[in-house]
Amino acid sequence: MKVKFWLGLLLVWVSLLLLPVARAADLPQRAQLQFVDSYGLPVSMDFVQQGDQYRINTQINLIFYQMQFVSAGTVNGSILNPLSYIDSRYGKPYAQARFTEQGIDYGKVSEASKHMAVNGPVYDMFALGWQLGFNHGKLPANTYLTNGKKVYLLDEVRNRGNAQLLVNGRQIDISQYSISRGDNVVEYAFAPQFENIPVQISYMDNGKVYTLQLKGGQIDGKAI
Template sequence: MKKLILPLMIAALSVPAMAELPQSAVLQYSGSFGKLRLPATMTFTRSGGSYKIVSNIKVPLYSIRFESGGSISGNTLQPSYYKDVRGGKLYAQAKFGGGKITYGKAGKQKTEADSGSTMDLFTLAWQLAANDAKLPAGTRITNGKKIYRVGSLNSAGSAQYKIGGTATTVNRYRVTRGDDTVSYAFAPEFNNIPAQISYTDDGKTYNLRLTSVKINGQSVPSK
């Protein structure tokens, strides 16, 4: 029995610890939209078995709001909807349920089978945060307008980002989405909160880099 217990203990210690998702998080980003530098805010909240993510980006002449929500069980997020709202009007959305996904621009939606795991970029960010950057099998990404096949998630090394005025180590990753690349970075010191999301949509590149964060109402790093 002793010979069996020791290998099991070693195996358990070798498994990466999963990050616990917060009850709430308010993340402030310095965002770029083309050549412009713009503020952006993402809020993550969960209550019981549900979650909601809202990201707001202010671009010239109007604002963009990305919203997604769904159920959460352990470290798995299962979206039920995603919305892209521009200037207060629905631009595109995706709805999940019954093994199907309905998606497209407002007034031009279609439905198809939802095989595997389809997520928006922001839900995927928190899914990766909670699972040590492990990509679920069969993952696809939607921006509300289209659905993209996803390639492998590859490490892009680590870097130092200034978060809350303190230099913090982040781990960076890249994942292919159709013909382009999405970049993520996570801060392991703060339960892998998304420290960067960078992607291209409609010919515009969005690069959101975390500058400050409140987790469960407390600023981090604590001062």
């Protein structure tokens, strides 16, 4: 009887170990994405992972309109740990943030730097999009968001359901999420068939709402 009992228990444990385990997806080594914003302007986003480092370079580079947002830090699996964020206008730093275990130093470069102690991870808007997408809409407790000028403690992530989006001439399924920051909302959409990369980002800056929508690109050399 004892042999049968332990054999049965062993079979139960083996069957549990063989069950599929839901886990976060791995971040790509490189993603070169092309978006268009609310005003029809082209926006490029280049995500690069090299060793345990990552860099996200997002920019609008036109003669009459130049903006660049660079996020950099370390990466462990699908977890991004930002170390710096710089918002540049016309080739010159406009606002920036530095992240440490003690908190965040941030502000416009034309003003004195501010310091804020935090009890959780801090992301810029673009790093947050990658973190959220590759962890299936989940964020650590006490997550903060910065645009270099201000720091916001985020509310819980709200799942807005599934929809479809036209990307590069074809309809794709997307999962949608929103997060409140202060008195406004940041919205993200991700494409499961494209490894959950961000395909749509909507945010407010200086009273204006901007929406970035994916038009095409490559993930690890493979065209979308």
